[in-house]
Structures are given as structure tokens and as C-alpha cells.
Amino acid sequence: MLTAVIALAALALLAAFGLAIAARVFAVPHNPKADEIEEVLPGANCGACALPGCAELARRIAEGKADIDACPVGGESAAHTIAAIMGMEFEGGAEREVALVLCKGSDQVAAKRFFYNGIYDCNSAVLVFGGDKACTYGCLGLGTCAGVCLFGAIDMVPGGLAVVDPEKCTGCAQCVAACPKGIIKMVPASRKLHILCSSHDKGGVARKHCKVACIGCMKCVKAAPEGAITMDNFLAVVDYSFEIPAEVAAECPMNTIIVTGDAAGACEEPAAAAGGDA
Amino acid sequence: MGSGRFFGGVHPSYNKGLADSSAIVEMPLPERLVVFFAQNLGVPSQPVVKKGDEVKKGQVIAEAGGFVSTPVHAPTSGTIGSIDIYPSPVGVDAPAAVLVPDGKDEWFEGCNVERSSEGLGVKKIKEMIHDKGIVGMGGATFPTHVKLSPLAEKKMDLLVINGAECEPYLTADHRLMVEHAEGIRDGASLFATVIGVRNVVVAIEKNKPDAIEVMCKAVVGCQGFSVEAMDVIYPQGAEKQLIYTLTKRKVPAGGLPMDVGVLVQNVGTALAAYEAVRYNRPLIQRVVTVTGSGIREPKNVLARVGTRFEDLVKFCGGLEGDAAKCINGGPMMGVAQYSLDAAVTKGTSGLVILRQEEVTQFVSDACIRCARCLEVCPMKLNPSALSIFIEKMRFEDANEYNVMDCIECGCCAYVCPSRRPMVHHFRRAKAEVRKLQRKTG
Structure with a gap:
């Protein structure tokens, strides 16, 4: 009984240690802004922005590679919120x-x-x-x-x-x-x-x-x-x-x-x- | 040469008895002709006439638009009434010239003059075949001079003259062989000279014994010529299936007959090529089988290119009261017409008119995966899986499953118990795959 508990605990510790290292070594650099922006985007993955999906657009906006009003579906309201996240001003883009x-x-x-x-x-x-x-x-x-x-x-x-x-x-x-x-x-x-x-x-x-x-x-x-x-x-x-x-x-x-x-x-x-x- | 048997195929009711014993009759000139400018597969021809122009019989009215293209000639002498868009019998609207015959039927200078075809060079023969607008007359209308120009590295060793005519109802090629065997043979010799082969096989299905007999007589004493009687099964006359039956050679997927050293030409094409070279006659008329239970007098009509279907029907005694469907070509591969305004093109081999009782409007159902289509597909495709992919718009998957190899023979649709519109699906997929290929370059 005791051996089993100790053995399992040891295994758990070992696995946790391994995971902790993996989380460091294989960590994907992540922009927290991208997550926030993705929340704002409609999430329909419709392709209107010509990108593979909303997550990709969010990533690009966060990196400054896409305009904050690049999502025609979200329109002006999304652009305003995204502008706030990015700390930018939205002057109003093309008409809907x-x-x-x-x-x-x-x-x-x-x-x-x-x-x-x-x-x-x-x-x-x-x-x-x-x-x-x-x-x-x-x-x-x-x-x-x-x-x-x-x-x-x-x-x-x-x-x-x-x-x-x-x-x-x-x-x-x-x-x-x-x-x-x-x-x-x-x-x-x-x-x-x-x-x-x-x-x-x-x-x-x-x-x-x-x-x-x-x-x-x-x-x-x-x-x-x-x-x-x-x-x-x-x-x-x-x-x-x-x-x-x-x-x-x-x-x-x-x-x-x-x-x-x-x-x-x-x-x-x-x-x-x-x-x-x- | 072994008489093999290709995979799959079906046995539809042939109904050739309606017209196979009636001799070819020439149709008098109708009041007007509608001549399409695009009469070949490939690049459309470019019109060189305008409204009001006087033309002579055999004069060029549209020039070749590129290498894979042929000129179009005036089928008779007369005036160009107008140039407009007309419903073409193959399912698209296309520009055409309305030619109002002047009744004189005068040849253009230099046309219809007999000359010797002895000692003509290969280049000269090919040039004449191109200039006289010769295309594949089995229905595909692929320019003949292109087929006669195989790549230099392909070793050609066999010419097949296709007289299978496996499509139900049609008897145009059958009558052509019975009545013009010598012309077909001489046309075949021209083709053989051009591609440099000694062996020529005239391939005929066994349900045309009179044609086999006449062709056999015609080729007596011709070195390298033979006549092969083949089993009756649809689509025996399809190029790749025909080659397999005769030689057991398999044309690779996406390949051409020249990849296995064979050239296949239709009997009508051979005759047209012979007349072009020997008599300098352009391709301005062809034999059209007007048949079916919905027509009063089924006939094999020698009609000018541009003859409207309405005039053809009139010439054949008119429609039966309950005629319901008119198909350009045969019932397996033909295209149903919505009006008789369409006109004969170089590829119109027949006009099949069916009565109400023979026409059913099917409601298609889900695929039950019975695999009957797999058993009959002569290309060994998986029509069942393909049609399901296409229903789900998965065109890339359809491409993976070789939808582009489909010859649209219709065997799968013919046996489908769920009455699924298979060929329609495949045509759609082919169009989409071509779009995808253009996009990705």
C-alpha cells in the first residue's frame, strides 16, 4: 500500500517536472492582445478578410500587420473596440x-x-x-x-x-x-x-x-x-x-x-x- | 491482334432498326442556315464576314483562332443575314451567322475540283485537312490536323478507323460505311501516310454485318488494312476502350492514344478528309440520323452544316403528336434540346426524338452504395464516391479520385437505382477542377 502511494507520487512528480520543462522549452510566444482581439471578432471564420480564420486575423492585427478595421463583418463597432485594445484611434474607415x-x-x-x-x-x-x-x-x-x-x-x-x-x-x-x-x-x-x-x-x-x-x-x-x-x-x-x-x-x-x-x-x-x- | 474486352460497359436497347436500312438522302436547301463560328473543340474560330456579305459555297466565313482550331466555311452560296447569339446544340449559347441561301448553290473558286492525291507530301495533306475545316465527326469535333500531328517521340504503329457507332439509335456512320466504303478507305490511307503507319484497322461492332461485309470488300488488296468485328457493348466506340479491345494497350490516365502509338479517327472524318484532299471540298455537310419514335419518317439525312433542327424534322415528316424530347446526339451522351432552333454543327451525328411515354422525369435519391456504377464504369473510376464528394463540394477529393478521366459515357447514370444525375455531377466537378488548376497555375 505504502509503496504504491510512494511510487505513484514519484511518478506524478516526475511527470510534473517534465511538463514544467516542456512548457518552458516549447513555449509559443503569444501576444495577449491577439486573444483579446479574437474575442471581439465575430468568430464565423467566413474568410471575408481573405485570411484562414478569425484567429489568424487577430494575430495579424495584434502584430500590426493588418488594419484594425480589416474585418468587414465586425464593421465599425469591432474596429472601435480593437482600436481600444491596440491603444490606437479609429477614425472611421470605408463605409459598410x-x-x-x-x-x-x-x-x-x-x-x-x-x-x-x-x-x-x-x-x-x-x-x-x-x-x-x-x-x-x-x-x-x-x-x-x-x-x-x-x-x-x-x-x-x-x-x-x-x-x-x-x-x-x-x-x-x-x-x-x-x-x-x-x-x-x-x-x-x-x-x-x-x-x-x-x-x-x-x-x-x-x-x-x-x-x-x-x-x-x-x-x-x-x-x-x-x-x-x-x-x-x-x-x-x-x-x-x-x-x-x-x-x-x-x-x-x-x-x-x-x-x-x-x-x-x-x-x-x-x-x-x-x-x-x- | 486479339479481340479483347474492356472493363465495364452496359447494354442499352439499341433501337437502330428504325433507320439502319434507309439510305442516306440529301436534304434540299432550307430557307436559312444558322452556322456557328465555334465548330471545333479548342480555340473558337474568328468570324471574317459581316452582315450583308455575299458568300459562295465553301468560302471561309471564320478563320482558325489558333493551332487547335479550324476554319468554318459557308455551307452554300447566299447572303449573311445577321450575326447573333444562338442556342448551340451542345448546351451553350454561341455566336452564329444566319446564312440566307440564294438557291444557286455556287461553289467558291477552286473548291470542288478533282485533283490527284498521289505524291502529296505529309505537310501538304495536313495543311489541306486544316484548311478545309476537318474535325472529328464522331461528336467531339477535335481538329483533325492536331490529331495528325503526334509528338515526334511517340512511335505510332496503328491507325484505327472507328466505325463502332455504339451509341443507341444512331446509324449515320453505319450508312456511311455501307455507301461510301471506298472513300473511307482512301481517307484512311491518307491518315496512314501522314502519321507513317502501315497497319490500319477498321473497327465495327457486330450488329452491323452489312457494313462489315462492304468494308471487307473495299479493303481487299490494300496492304496492311483489316476489318475487325467487335462485340456489341456500349461504349465500345470510346477511343480508349476501342484501343483496349483491339490491342489490349492501356492509354495512361490523363494520356492520349498517341501515348500507346495509336491514332483513332471516325469513319465520317476519314471520308471528309478524303473529299477535302481529293476534291478540295470543305466540311460543309454531314450525315445526321434523325430517328426515334417521335419522328414520322426516321432517315439518315445528308444535311448542310447550319440546318436548323426544325427544318430537319420537317424533312423527316414532322413530329408525332406526343413527341416530348429531342436529343442532339444519341440518348447516352447526347444533350436534350429545349427548342428546335438549334442547328446542325460538324459534330451533330443524330437527332433522337422520343415520345412522352418514353420520357421519365426522375427524382434522384441518396446513393445506396450498391456499387453497380463501379461495375460498369469503363474507366474503372468510383462514380459512387465521386458523386458523393461532389455533392459535398469536395472538388479536390473528386480530382484525387480522377474525375478528370471520366469520359461522360453515362453508364453509371444508366444503371443507378437511385437515379442520380452522375454525369451532371462530373461535368460540374470537371469545371471546378479546371478553375482550381487555373488558379494554382
Whole structure:
């Protein structure tokens, strides 16, 4: 009995001694600031900062190798807290950006060319004649973008159309990379007027394909401040460096332009339209 | 030469009886032709005509865009009506010229002139084959002059003329062999001269006894020529499987037939090459099998490149009332069309039209790991594991499991009890792997 206790105690002492030495010899130099910063970061490991994860970004910020506002998801509030940890001043960086799907063509308004019953994924569907929509530019509605969004900010409205909730969107831009049609753009969160179409088809063709397509009539171009909306190959495109008055939206004969924000429901308009059919 | 048997494969219902006894008929010129500028695998050709241009039959309307590219010629004389994007039958939208025939069908200067092919140098023959826009007519449309330029260090010793035509329904190559055996043989001699081989095998599946007989007669007295009758199994006509059947040689993964000293050319390509060299005729027409239960009069049609499917269907008596699906190519590897606006390209070997009762919309299910796909995959891949990887977006793993070696023959999907869209998965993975490879250089 006594021998056993002594033997075990001796073993424990030996192991503790070994561990104590190992802890010294193999110690990883650690910046305590990095831990604090990691606490502040969202912890989603979304990759929006183009680094392997939040811990890596925290380490780089602590070492001064990355900007304190390098996390687009954490945004300004995270940047302020990180500035305090680092003992720096945060003057306010670039404006918060959110994703926007530049298409309004749900099944209720956009024509289909054929019946697709293949793999339920936009990147697979696009391999079959570019997708089933008559408009070859529009949202395929199979939800690949919603699938990659770690923040649940993309809703697939009935009728197959992706809609980003700007409140939930953290600006990580994963959806931008996932969309095979390339119709998701990052836009400044403060801007409210958007032209929700990506079709470069000529007016007549675009109209035939979709009831809410930009037909290139240029009414909005004329109504907006000079240079704020420009034509790119039959498509009106907003230059987000301009502030555009909300009244311009009313000029659009196709109801392609939306104004988000005050009228909270504006961006979910296609969903409302779907209600009747469902 | 042993008659081996490649691994895997399936026995679909061939349904070749619908059209295999009807002789090739030439189709009268339709009202307009839609000629795609990209008619070959590789670099797309560059258009050299604009709207309103008058062109003659056989005139170049698009020039080769690089080495792995071929010119495209006007299929008849007429006016270029417009140049726009059209749905191409292989599943993408592509730029094409609408050619409005003037009805005269006049040849461009120098075309369709008989000349001797004796004593032509290798370089000259290859140049003619390139200039006349010859591509692989089995469906892949790979430029023929490129295949005829194997690397110098590869020792070539066998030319295979592929008349297997293992794809169900299609009979275009079959009729070509029955009706133009001499032309195919002479085209094969040209190829043999170019790559410097003595042995030529015309490989035909046993379900075409009349073609075997005619080809046998045609090659009598030709040194080094032989005709091989092969077992009927899909995909017997796939290049690597064909080579294994004939020679037991295995083309290495990611390799080409030239790595084992073999060149494979389709019978249609051989005939087209012969006509290009002997008669200076560009590739502007081909035999298209219009068949299936959904068409009134199944036929083997000699149609101009650019003939719209709608005109083809009309020429074959129109659709049956409950025609439901139209496939460019055969049912195993073909691409279903959403409209008859697409047009014949150099690779269109058939148009299969099925009735409602033959068309099922499958709902795919989870893989039950029955491994039937492993038993039939002629490339000895593991389609089951691959499809699961791809579902989980694990494209690097799919690459590790050699998804790039998939020949998209569709055997796995054909036997899958869960009706999984295997080939669709693999096409997706191939696209993603190529993207990854571009990224990592």
C-alpha cells in the first residue's frame, strides 16, 4: 500500500517536472492582445478578410500587420473596440457595404425556356444552356448564394429569387463569389436606390424575357443627376458614389428600380407578388 | 491482334432498326442556315464576314483562332443575314451567322475540283485537312490536323478507323460505311501516310454485318488494312476502350492514344478528309440520323452544316403528336434540346426524338452504395464516391479520385437505382477542377 502511494507520487512528480520543462522549452510566444482581439471578432471564420480564420486575423492585427478595421463583418463597432485594445484611434474607415442581388425576375415575372430537373444548385444548372430562365443574365433561384451565407442574410423568395437582407448582411462577399451569373454586387449600405436588373439584352428582348427587366429606355438616366446612372450596353447602371433622389425610381416604366430603407417592404416586393400565385 | 474486352460497359436497347436500312438522302436547301463560328473543340474560330456579305459555297466565313482550331466555311452560296447569339446544340449559347441561301448553290473558286492525291507530301495533306475545316465527326469535333500531328517521340504503329457507332439509335456512320466504303478507305490511307503507319484497322461492332461485309470488300488488296468485328457493348466506340479491345494497350490516365502509338479517327472524318484532299471540298455537310419514335419518317439525312433542327424534322415528316424530347446526339451522351432552333454543327451525328411515354422525369435519391456504377464504369473510376464528394463540394477529393478521366459515357447514370444525375455531377466537378488548376497555375 505504502509503496504504491510512494511510487505513484514519484511518478506524478516526475511527470510534473517534465511538463514544467516542456512548457518552458516549447513555449509559443503569444501576444495577449491577439486573444483579446479574437474575442471581439465575430468568430464565423467566413474568410471575408481573405485570411484562414478569425484567429489568424487577430494575430495579424495584434502584430500590426493588418488594419484594425480589416474585418468587414465586425464593421465599425469591432474596429472601435480593437482600436481600444491596440491603444490606437479609429477614425472611421470605408463605409459598410452589403450584398445586393441585381435581379428582380422571380418566376412570376420572368419567362422560362425549359423545364430543369437536374441538380439543385446554380453552378450545376448553369452548365445546361446557362440555366432555365429565358433571360440568360438573371437569378437562377436555386439558392447557392443562400447556401454559402454564414449569416442567414439571403432569403430565397417563393418563385426562385435570392434577396439579401441588408440588416443581416455583414459584407463578407462569399455570395458574390458563389453566384455563377455574377449578379451579386457589393454596394454601400447607405445607398437606397437600386436598379435590380443585369440584362444586357436589347429592350424588346429583355421585355419579352422578363416583366421587370431594364429595357434601356434611359428615363432614369435623364432624371438622375448627371453621371449617376449610366448606360452599359442596354443596361442602366447606378454609380454608387452619387446620391440619387428616390423620385427617380418612379420614372422607370418597368418597375425595375427599387428604393429600400424607409419602406422596409420594398425589397421584398417580389415575395409579396408571389403571394397570389402560391 | 486479339479481340479483347474492356472493363465495364452496359447494354442499352439499341433501337437502330428504325433507320439502319434507309439510305442516306440529301436534304434540299432550307430557307436559312444558322452556322456557328465555334465548330471545333479548342480555340473558337474568328468570324471574317459581316452582315450583308455575299458568300459562295465553301468560302471561309471564320478563320482558325489558333493551332487547335479550324476554319468554318459557308455551307452554300447566299447572303449573311445577321450575326447573333444562338442556342448551340451542345448546351451553350454561341455566336452564329444566319446564312440566307440564294438557291444557286455556287461553289467558291477552286473548291470542288478533282485533283490527284498521289505524291502529296505529309505537310501538304495536313495543311489541306486544316484548311478545309476537318474535325472529328464522331461528336467531339477535335481538329483533325492536331490529331495528325503526334509528338515526334511517340512511335505510332496503328491507325484505327472507328466505325463502332455504339451509341443507341444512331446509324449515320453505319450508312456511311455501307455507301461510301471506298472513300473511307482512301481517307484512311491518307491518315496512314501522314502519321507513317502501315497497319490500319477498321473497327465495327457486330450488329452491323452489312457494313462489315462492304468494308471487307473495299479493303481487299490494300496492304496492311483489316476489318475487325467487335462485340456489341456500349461504349465500345470510346477511343480508349476501342484501343483496349483491339490491342489490349492501356492509354495512361490523363494520356492520349498517341501515348500507346495509336491514332483513332471516325469513319465520317476519314471520308471528309478524303473529299477535302481529293476534291478540295470543305466540311460543309454531314450525315445526321434523325430517328426515334417521335419522328414520322426516321432517315439518315445528308444535311448542310447550319440546318436548323426544325427544318430537319420537317424533312423527316414532322413530329408525332406526343413527341416530348429531342436529343442532339444519341440518348447516352447526347444533350436534350429545349427548342428546335438549334442547328446542325460538324459534330451533330443524330437527332433522337422520343415520345412522352418514353420520357421519365426522375427524382434522384441518396446513393445506396450498391456499387453497380463501379461495375460498369469503363474507366474503372468510383462514380459512387465521386458523386458523393461532389455533392459535398469536395472538388479536390473528386480530382484525387480522377474525375478528370471520366469520359461522360453515362453508364453509371444508366444503371443507378437511385437515379442520380452522375454525369451532371462530373461535368460540374470537371469545371471546378479546371478553375482550381487555373488558379494554382
